[in-house]
Amino acid sequence: MSAVSNLSGSYAYTDTLKGVYYGPGSVKTALPQLLDILGAKKALVVTGKSLFHKTDVVKTVETILRERNAYGATFYEIGEHAPVAGIKAGVQKFKDVDADVIVSVGGGSPVDASKAILYFVQQERGGRYLPQIAIPTTLSAAEYTIGAGYTNEEGHKVAVHAPELAPSGIILDAELTLSTPERLWLSTGIRALDHAVENLYRPLVPPPIKHLCYAALADLFKYLPASKANPQDIEARQKLQIASWMSLWPIKVSSHTALGLSHALGHKLGATYGIPHGITSCLTLAPVVALKAETASKEDKEWLAGALFYLRKPSTGSLEGDITQLSVEIQKLVDGLGLHSTLSQYKVPQEDVRTIAERAVGKEDPLLPKVVGLLQGIYV
Missing domain, CATH: 3.40.50.1970 (Rossmann fold)
Incomplete structure (x- = not known):
């Protein structure tokens, strides 16, 4: 253990x-x-x-x-x-x-x-x-x-x-x-999804909260497309607000712990380049989940792989395959909501990619080359 x-x-x-x-x-x-x-x-x-x-x-x-x-x-x-x-x-x-x-x-x-x-x-x-x-x-x-x-x-x-x-x-x-602009409403829904996913491998989060995150995942996948299809649907909006609550359920911990790599990258991209936080999650979450299929601990992989059941998707037969499929499903949701974005679209200089990665994980982190590759993958 x-x-x-x-x-x-x-x-x-x-x-x-x-x-x-x-x-x-x-x-x-x-x-x-x-x-x-x-x-x-x-x-x-x-x-x-x-x-x-x-x-x-x-x-x-x-x-x-x-x-x-x-x-x-x-x-x-x-x-x-x-x-x-x-x-x-x-x-x-x-x-x-x-x-x-x-x-x-x-x-x-x-x-x-x-x-x-x-x-x-x-x-x-x-x-x-x-x-x-x-x-x-x-x-x-x-x-x-x-x-x-x-x-x-x-x-x-x-x-x-x-x-x-x-x-x-x-x-x-x-x-x-109801007056929240569609792109802001939907992209912050992906931000809530980012919370739910990263809480599955965040330190000090107890299992009952992780199961709330599974419920949040299911509702975000269901009601974000419904809200896009009918922006006046009050019931869908209320369910999305509750899903957002479940994605980051208030807990009392002995110390503040960061969520994960997707949030770390989002914080570095957001303030420096003026990218809204909802959009940073649209950029980084799916690639980070794909990276977790390679790098996460066995316990974290089990929690991530378990998300497919709540999305009513069949298992691929392996933890790594299920996490990769989760990444695919997240990207499909982002794209289906019309939120596909790139770093070049937000005028992030390509020569800044390594600096962003270093600021997010540290210069000595063994994952640094993979994080640089992740950012290069979402540049265009």
């Missing part, structure tokens, strides 16, 4: 999370309930420019807060990958309105930016971390983690971690996702 085995460990829910509320239209009742549970008096709404200017989603949230006399202001100067300049401006806005809670609305960038804002506020003031209520409109699942990624002045992705940074409340209201 390997030193870190799925046959030993522990499980606890995050201490911070008070509730996940889900269902079409649920924001109207869930947001007031969460404000009461948290004893929150004044909210700063953190969102993105497009969501604020082009949809009524933020206005819906603002109206609910105003009805409770809990609205402070809305801050929407958060760019993709959460640049640190926006974080600093958000900290100032939070203090200016004397807020005691953030209500984040949108995708991973507002959620992560809110965590970072609350982190810097706590570092400045001391005492307890103030809470966040997350209302996601994509499937990126940032709301289930204790980490916040943002982009520093040099353009590199950096992160802060603390158990208290996990949102205190999450509202999954599928009606609020």
